[in-house]
Structures are given as C-alpha cells and as structure tokens.
Amino acid sequence: MELHLILSVAFLAIFLFLISGAVYRLYLCPISSFPGPRLAALTFWYEFYYDVIQGGRYTWEIEKMHKKYGPIIRINPYELHIDDPEFYDEIYVGLTRRTVKWEWSAKMFGTTLAAVGTAGHELHRLRRSALNPFFSKRSITRLESVLQENIDKLTARLREFKDTEKPVNLVDAFTSLSADSIGSFAFGSSYGFLEMPDFNPRWHKFMMELSRSTHLMKQFGWLYTILTILPQRLVSLLHPLTRELFALQASIANQIRSIQSAAHQSTQKGQVDSSPSEREHRTLIDHLGTTHLLPPNEITVTRLTDEGLTLIGAGTVTTAWTLSVTVYHLLSNPAKLCRLRCELAALTKSLNPPNVTRTQKATWRALEQLPYLTAVISEGLRLSYGISHRLARISPDTPLYYHHHKIDPGVPVSMTQMLIHKNGSIFPEPYSFSPERWLSDSPEDLARMKHFLVPFSRGTRQCVGINLAYAELFLTLGALFGANGINLELSGTSMKDVDCVHDYFNPAPRSGSKGIRVLVRS
8 A cells, every 4th residue: 555655646746747847838938938839849759759750850840830930939848940041140159249059959969078069158169269270271271282182092093983884972982081081181190981992881871870860869868978888899789880980989099198198208308399380290189189278177088089089070971961962963064064174174274384294283272263163162062051950059148139039048049051051032043053143243142142151150169170171172173173083974863862851960861862973984
C-alpha cells in the first residue's frame, strides 16, 4: 500500500509539473503572445520530429509557418524566427551591443571549447580575437602558394581521368581539396585526400554524418559527453568512421604538444620566438599555441584540439559544396561558361606576353578583379547558401523591436540566410543561376543584393574563414576554367543532385544522390 501511495503521489507531481509547464509556455512566458503552432510552443519534440525523424526538414516547415502566421513567429518553446531581410542587421550586429549564442543551439556542435560553440559574448570575443589575425586577408595572401599547391594536385588528378569514361564526383574531389588545403594552411601538413582513390569519398560522408548529427546533439547534448567518456575502441566498433576522427584528433593534439614543448624549451634557453613575418609557414596551431592574446587556461591541448577540429569541419564541407554547385551551374549553361573562359583567357594572355616562355599563374588578387568571375562566385554563394540552418542570437541586455513587437532581453531570435537568398524581392527569379544580376547597371539594386548576400553571416560571429573561402573559390575556378584548365562534362547529374532538400546545418541534396558527377574530356 505504501508503494502504491508513493507511486500515486509521484505520478500526480509529474502530471502537475507538466500541466504547469504547459500553462507557462502557452500563456505566461515572454513570447507567449507571438503566433505559431501551439504544439511547437509546447514542446521541442515538434522540432525533433522534423529535424531528426524527417531528416533536417524543419527549415521548410518554418518557411510554411511564415506563410501562414506572418514574418515573426514562435518556432519552439523559447525561440522566435523572423523572415524579413531588413531585420537581419538588428540580430547579427557588430560591437554596438553584446550578443550571445543560445546555449541550447550552441551545443549542437558537440563542444563549447571552440570559438564557434562559445555562447558567452566576452569569452567568444577573446577566442575569436586570437583567430582573426591568422585568417586575415593579408595572412591568406601570404600563404597563397599553399592553396595553389593543392589546387595543382586537384587539376593533375582530374587529368588522370581524361577520356576514361569514368565519372568523377566533384563533391568528393572538392571536399578533398578543401580538407587538404586547410590542413596544409592551418596545421602544417596535407591529409593526402587528393591522392586517394576517388578522392576519399569516406571523408565527405563522414563530415555529412557529423553535420546531420548536430540536430540530435541539440536535442540531447549529453550524447557528446557519453561519446567522450566511452573507450575510443568501443566507439570505433560502433561507428567505424570515427576512427578517422580519432586519428585526426590525436594528430592535432600531438602537434600542439610538440609546438608547446618546443616553445617551452626555447624560453628556458632564453631564445626569442621569431615573428610571423620572419617565418616561412606559421601554422594556426603554432599561432594559437604561442599567441599572447590568450591566457594560459585558453591554450590547453584539449581546447586547442577542439578548435582545430571545428575549423576543419567548418572549412571543408561548406567551400566544397559552393564549388560543386557553382561548377554544376556553369556546366549546365554553356554560354555562361564560355563567357567565363574568355575572361580568364584574356587575363592569362595579359600576364604572359608572347616573348615570355615561363607561364605565370593568376593570383587571387588578379582573379578577384575580374567582373564576371566575381559575379559567378557571388551567384554560386547565393545558391549554395553557406549553411542551411538558422542562427539563433540573444540580446542579453537590451530589448529588440520588430515593428510593434517588443522582444525582451534574453529571448533567442533567429533568421535563416537560405530564405534571404531565395527572396524574390531582392533576387528576381531567385532559383535561376544568373551571374549577370551582379553586373547590374542599377547601383541601388546592386548594393541591395550585395548587402543581403550573407553566406558567411554577419556581425561579431561572422565566419572566421571568409577570406580563406574566397581565396579557394577564386583560385580553384580560375584553375579549372582558365587557359590551361580542364574540360568537364556533366554525367548522370541533374538539379535533383544540387537542390538543397535537407538541412543538416550544411545544405544536403536528396537522399540517394550520387553527387555531382562529371567526365573529363580532351
């Protein structure tokens, strides 16, 4: 009888807790007056269904909600979403006010030790200030030869497929290029993916699986803690692809220990470390491990390893997908491709007069002066979106105002850059690949389009790798379609392999897609 009474009291307490929670969420919480589905206001399981069960489909459900409820809606118990490009700068601001990430969404990356997963404003600013100098345009330009070396490997590998009638998956090829480039640039050594058969398709698959798991990590943040506690051998047996992650993690950790040990020995011997300008190739780990911008507790092996791993993930799939989408559209539009080839050929001719025997390659600086190539890249970035997921931000100190709506401090507010890039009022015929739109004769239209091209987001948390991405895009497209480029032909690929239909934080095409495949011709 006593056990029966205890169980009854426990069930009653749980019932009352659930009822009171439901009443609070529906009628009393700070965002209870905002429109949206009642079920979404009640529970995170609504979002869970679309993103975990349906496979990254909540973004499209949110788009439907806006059509029904208006430009500002409630999409879960605590978060508002806005579909109005004019409000973008109010959410993603610079240093004009403190902005923090919502911890519930920040944990989707699996760690709060890297800058990208840091919720707090001050700590993020500290960690980001250490990264900024290494990813500045000046720093990327200084190490441009490192990128060019990997691009040369890519074009050489592609030529091996010439007239073999064997399709090449450009998604895998560009993922290998991005991974090897950021490995060489930031960590001092390439991973050798460009030399592997078929460009190591396992790596892209693994990166996308990690990307897809972000939805589960957001809902159940404790899963990452369990994975870090379990023996690595056991985790590898349960999920074989994680062997590559563990190997990469160990490699970065060992490199950090080596760099810190060398720096410590130099200090003991009274030697002064040379400045970056005096060193041939100062790696990111070298930079972070010895920078004076971070306190000792911020340069531990564990934290720097997480920073390195996060940067590899962020700098691999996004740029590779942009290159894949851009090349697909160029190959699907022969007239646009011809115009690009002519522009690149003219640049090559200007760099190599008839009496010069040695061929000079176009630099990033020279390529970014080309109007049509720049337009092609802008259109490729617009249609590849950067990321497909919304980015939640919190104004902790001051309220936000959207027309007559007051948004209290501490309320997470998000927007989705994919919806902005598809906005027909900014980009007419938004689903068409039209580089010509970026050559508009209307200064007002051009300025408006440039302002709302936000594949790297904006504000203090803008993607730190924006300059590295642009350099890779310009140099790769210049190499593929320049005077000494590669002749590619689409094979068994359609818009179904390019259209984003799954939001795994990174854009993903339909399930079962074999990628963007091409044949290499003479």
